Amino acid sequence: xxxxxxxxxxxxxxxxxxxxxxxxxxxxxxxxxxxxxxxxxxxxxxxxxxxxxxxxxxxxxxxxxxxxxxxxxxxxxxxxxxxxxxxxxxxxxxxxxxxxxxxxxxxxxxxxxxxxxxxxxxxxxxxxxxxxxxxxxxxxxxxxxxxxxxxxxxxxxxxxxxxxxxxxxxxxxxxxxxxxxxxxxxxxxxxxxxxxxxxxxxxxxxxxxxxxxxxxxxxxxxxxxxxxxxxxxxxxxxxxxxxxxxxxxxxxxxxxxxxxxxxxxxxxxxxxxxxxxxxxxxxxxxxxxxxxxxxxxxxxxxxxxx
Amino acid sequence: xxxxxxxxxxxxxxxxxxxxxxxxxxxxxxxxxxxxxxxxxxxxxxxxxxxxxxxxxxxxxxxxxxxxxxxxxxxxxxxxxxxxxxxxxxxxxxxxxxxxxxxxxxxxxxxxxxxxxxxxxxxxxxxxxxxxxxxxxxxxxxxxxxxxxxxxxxxxxxxxxxxxxxxxxxxxxxxxxxxxxxxxxxxxxxxxxxxxxxxxxxxxxxxxxxxxxxxxxxxxxxxxxxxxxxxxxxxxxxxxxxxxxxxxxxx
Ligand SMILES: Nc1ncnc2c1ncn2[C@@H]1O[C@H](COP(=O)(O)OP(=O)(O)O)[C@@H](O)[C@H]1O
Ligand SMILES: [Mg+2]
Numbered sequence: 001x002x003x004x005x006x007x008x009x010x011x012x013x014x015x016x017x018x019x020x021x022x023x024x025x026x027x028x029x030x031x032x033x034x035x036x037x038x039x040x041x042x043x044x045x046x047x048x049x050x051x052x053x054x055x056x057x058x059x060x061x062x063x064x065x066x067x068x069x070x071x072x073x074x075x076x077x078x079x080x081x082x083x084x085x086x087x088x089x090x091x092x093x094x095x096x097x098x099x100x101x102x103x104x105x106x107x108x109x110x111x112x113x114x115x116x117x118x119x120x121x122x123x124x125x126x127x128x129x130x131x132x133x134x135x136x137x138x139x140x141x142x143x144x145x146x147x148x149x150x151x152x153x154x155x156x157x158x159x160x161x162x163x164x165x166x167x168x169x170x171x172x173x174x175x176x177x178x179x180x181x182x183x184x185x186x187x188x189x190x191x192x193x194x195x196x197x198x199x200x201x202x203x204x205x206x207x208x209x210x211x212x213x214x215x216x217x218x219x220x221x222x223x224x225x226x227x228x229x230x231x232x233x234x235x236x237x238x239x240x241x242x243x244x245x246x247x248x249x250x251x252x253x254x255x256x257x258x259x260x261x262x263x264x265x266x267x268x269x270x271x272x273x274x275x276x277x278x279x280x281x282x283x284x285x286x287x288x289x290x291x292x293x294x295x296x297x298x299x300x301x302x303x304x305x306x
Numbered sequence: 307x308x309x310x311x312x313x314x315x316x317x318x319x320x321x322x323x324x325x326x327x328x329x330x331x332x333x334x335x336x337x338x339x340x341x342x343x344x345x346x347x348x349x350x351x352x353x354x355x356x357x358x359x360x361x362x363x364x365x366x367x368x369x370x371x372x373x374x375x376x377x378x379x380x381x382x383x384x385x386x387x388x389x390x391x392x393x394x395x396x397x398x399x400x401x402x403x404x405x406x407x408x409x410x411x412x413x414x415x416x417x418x419x420x421x422x423x424x425x426x427x428x429x430x431x432x433x434x435x436x437x438x439x440x441x442x443x444x445x446x447x448x449x450x451x452x453x454x455x456x457x458x459x460x461x462x463x464x465x466x467x468x469x470x471x472x473x474x475x476x477x478x479x480x481x482x483x484x485x486x487x488x489x490x491x492x493x494x495x496x497x498x499x500x501x502x503x504x505x506x507x508x509x510x511x512x513x514x515x516x517x518x519x520x521x522x523x524x525x526x527x528x529x530x531x532x533x534x535x536x537x538x539x540x541x542x543x544x545x546x547x548x549x550x551x552x553x554x555x556x557x
Contacts, residue, residue, distance in 0.1 A: 014557070053399050054557060073402040087397035092319060100319050104312050104401035152401075 004029055004156055004187055005050055009059035012045045012211075019045035021211035022059060027189060029155075032182050035191040036198045036292065037208035038302065043191035044084050046208075047160045050189065051081050064155065077105060080154030082145050084161050084191075090134040094125055097133060098148055105152040112151065119147040123177060139170025146177060157181060159190040163197060175200055195292035207292075207299055214299040219292055226298050227290035228253050230269035234262040234282035241280060248275060256297055265294070309403050313411025316394060317384070321415070328419070333426045336372045340365060340434060343490065356492075358521065365436040366516035367489035369427055369445055370452050374509050376423045377453035378460055378480050380416045382472050385464035388412075389554055396555065405551045409544065413457055420453035421446070431520075439522035448519065452512035455536045458543025465550035488513045508539045 005027040012020040020042040027033045035043045048054035049061060052072035061068055063075045088097050095116055102112030120126045123143035133141065142162060149157060162178070163171040178201055182188055192198050198205050199219045207214045207222070215222055234240070240262045245255055248264065251272050256263040262280070266272045269287035277285060297303060321328075340361070348360030356363050388395040388408075395408055403411075424446060431437050463471060486496065487509035493501055504510050515532040518525070 051400060053396075073404055076400060077402040079400075081400040083396065083400065085393070087393040087400075089320070089392045089394055089397075091323065091392070096319055100316050101397065101401070103315050104398055104403055106308070106312065106402070 003027065003062075004064055005033075005189070006062040007059065010046070010049065010056055010061055011058040012042070012049060012054065013057040014045075018211055020049070023206075023208075023211075023213050025206070025213075027187065029187055030185050032188040032190070032201055032203045034189075034198045034202035034205035035208050036193065036195065036205050036296065037191070038193055038300075041208040042211040043208055044160055045211075047084075047158055047189070047191055051079060051083075051158050052076050053081075077152065078155050080149035080152065080157040082142075082149045082157070082159040082162055084164075086141050086145050088133045088141060088144060088148075091132065093130050093132055094120065094136070094144055095129040097144065098151060101148045102151040107152070115151055116147075119150055122150075123147040124173070137170070139166045139173065142166060142170070142174060143177070146174070150181075154186070156187045156189060159188065161191055161193070163192070163194070171197075195296070198292055207296060209300045215295065222292060222295045223290045226295040228265040229267045229290065230265075231288055231290055231294060232264040232266060232269050232272050232276060233286040233288065234264065234276060234280060235260060235284045235286075236262075236280075237283050243280070247279075248272065251275065254298070258303075263294070263297075265290070307410075309407040310410035310414060313398055313403055313407050314414040315411075316398070317412060317415035318418075320384075321419070329426075333423060333430070336368050336423075336427050337430045339368055340430065340436075343368075344434065344436065361434060361436050362438065362521060363517070364490060365431050365434070366445065366520040367513045369424060369431070369449060369520075370509060370512035370516045371484050371487075371489050372423055372427055373420050373449040373452040373512065374456050374480070375484070376420050377416050377457040378476070380419050381412075381457040381460040382464050382475065383469070385412065385461045386469050386472075389465060390469075395551070399555055405548060405555060408555075409461070409547045409551055412461060413454060413544070416453055416457040416461075417450050420449055420457075424449040437520055439520060441519040441522060444519050445516050448512065448516055451533065451536045451540070452508065455508040455512070455539035455543065458540050458547055460543075462543060462546035462550045465547065465554050483507050483509045488517075508536055511535050 003026045005025055007023060007025040009022045009024065010020060011018065011022050023046065035046065037043050045054065049056050049068070050063060052063065052068040052075050055069055064078055066075050068075055092100070098116040098119060099112050102115060107115065120129050123146055125140060125143055125147065128136065128140065133144065136144065146162070159178070163174050166174065175197070178188060188201065190201065202219060204218050206216045215226060217225065240257055240260065242257070243255060243262070247255070251268065252264045252266050254265040264272060264276065273285055273287060276282065293303065344361035344364050348364070351360040353359060398408055428442070428445065460475070463475070487493070487504055487507045493504040493510060496504055511532040515529055518529065
């Protein structure tokens with residue numbers, strides 16, 4: 001196996017705060033790998049260590065077979081980075097931002113201009129090439145940051161919350177571009193707190209919480225391992241009634257009580273619905289398939305996006 | 307060095323958009339001062355009090371002060387901005403560039419700005435007839451040295467502290483230095499106690515050396531002492547800047 005990222009017991013301390021508390025990772029070439037977790041889980045801290053801009057506090061980390069502390073500069077030359085907060089210069093034009101970034105990698109002026117035009121085409125910003133960055137929408141800025149991260153033709157693309165704060169259309173445009181990159185064989189490593197994003201883009205992901213990895217696998221594996229096939233959601237007019245784990249016997253494996261609803265985890269939703277109706281008199285009933293959100297709820301006892 | 311030039315290119319890209327405005331402030335201001343002080347005020351200052359026309363006296367002082375001012379301005383808000391507002395330093399550090407290249411690239415840019423301002427200013431001086439020695443050519447490298455003696459420590463401060471420091475920095479350090487470091491009158495007119503403070507400023511060292519150069523006949527030892535003292539500010543400043551940049555940017 002060609003491990004592009006290899007970490008064992010990786011930690012990151014900020015004074016007394018432990019942002020990353022000893023994680024193990026292996027990401028292979030061509031993979032789309034995700035970190036799913038709530039705010040403060042340690043996703044960005046991990047990404048910044050992988051991006052060789054933040055020295056690890058402990059453990060081992062190898063990127064592209066190299067040591068990030070000793071060979072940081074050489075490694076960064078082969079990575080593309082989309083940080084959580086954009087680092088574009090608002091006073092410069094879209095194209096100037098791309099060109100100067102390419103120059104940081106040592107590309108010649110002629111090469112970088114050509115490359116900039118191709119990339120602007122790719123992220124659908126060609127018409128805005130000579131506009132300042134300032135007035136661009138959030139989605140456009142994000143696409144520009146993605147284009148910028150591709151200027152050095154990186155082997156690995158690191159994306160920290162690529163679509164947070166974007167409207168649904170803008171998110172779909174970004175997903176579409178990332179999907180194309182994945183098809184071209186670029187290794188994608190991304191963080192998100194959207195389960196749909198993780199499900200759409202990631203071949204494999206880890207659920208991160210409190211600086212540790214709670215689970216690892218493909219979206220399907222995680223759902224199979226940590227959740228049931230189906231979920232029956234019961235909504236009530238007032239507060240959801242308190243019921244025990246075994247209130248429905250073998251029919252229900254697990255119960256989650258949320259402020260406004262009850263989640264019954266079951267392998268047979270159709271059989272459960274009439275029973276639940278009769279016993280609890282909910283206002284409405286919904287049967288759906290398990291998602292990563294349910295996995296997350298099971299592992300951490302919290303919902304992902306609050 | 308090559309990597310530092312890449313960081314330098316960023317600042318030039320930004321400068322390309324704003325150079326018209328800065329030419330006004332960094333050249334027109336000293337020329338106005340020169341006209342008002344050197345010619346206006348100079349006409350009522352008796353020549354025998356200084357032993358030379360006031361214009362000749364004030365011109366090299368302003369040259370040193372211009373170097374300081376351009377360097378101070380370009381090392382304050384731009385550095386803070388690259389860390390806090392547009393965060394371009396973080397963009398640079400995601401590429402093969404390292405902290406040392408960021409510091410060097412920025413100082414190269416400040417040097418460029420100082421150089422351009424001082425050359426234009428020297429041209430104005432020549433036009434006013436205030437240059438009397440070929441040594442005056444040496445004020446060009448001197449202005450770089452003065453500029454860096456300010457740019458290096460100020461960029462360390464700008465990286466380290468919040469932008470609230472800029473107001474006191476300019477009001478209580480740069481401005482008094484501008485007025486009392488021998489720019490407009492000899493520091494020997496300042497009472498003892500305060501005079502020693504003036505001698506310790508990098509600006510006075512620059513002013514004194516510039517004055518010897520434009521008026522002719524610098525003494526070698528005194529000149530070397532000024533150069534060494536200014537170099538010390540550069541070296542310590544660069545060292546502090548690297549520490550401050552690293553502390554703020556590599557976490
Ligand atoms: N530069 C920093 N200094 C101090 N604490 C930090 C710093 N960066 C992150 N943290 C802390 O580390 C923890 C993890 O943060 P982060 O990695 O940003 O999580 P996530 O990206 O999953 O939201 C948080 O408690 C955060 O406050
Ligand atoms: Mg984050």
